[in-house]
Amino acid sequence: MIFVTVGAQMSFDRLVAWADDWAGAAPGREVRAQVGPSRYTPRHLQVLPFLDSPGFRRQVTEADAVVAHAGMGTILTVLEIGTPLLVVPRLGARGETRNDHQLATARRFEAEKLLLAAYDRAAFFARLDGLEGAPVPPRIAAHASEALLARLRAFLVDDPP
16 A cells, blocks of 8 residues: 655645556555645545544555655654655745755655655656565664764753854
8 A cells, every 4th residue: 555645734736646647547556645635636546534643653554655745754754664755845936835945855865765756747656656665764763862862962051052
């Protein structure tokens, strides 16, 4: 099963439409989607209502792969659970978000080989076709490491504002 999520804050019709088109071209594959307040009406996706945190984690855990916007909460949750992840960053120029912070996030995590990213429709279809069964990156911890916390404490104590 592929789980598609756009996050909880705003619509992301471009991603929903791409996922719907892919699901229509891939009959027999189960694709569930948390679509938020979308203006696009999917024809091939199993649309889920807004999900609370336990429901979201359950979908990510049950999924063979996750397709998502490049929001930090979604990325960190999926990496913690250990499910292959394909992100499509929201773009400020398209009015999908305030600026291109998701583009920077996707590029950085992709460079670290923690996820796959698609920046256009053709790449989305190609990457999604190969996502199920893709190698899973190492899982991350659900909390910050003691080393990071120690560095932050030292920074805050040694270098007050």
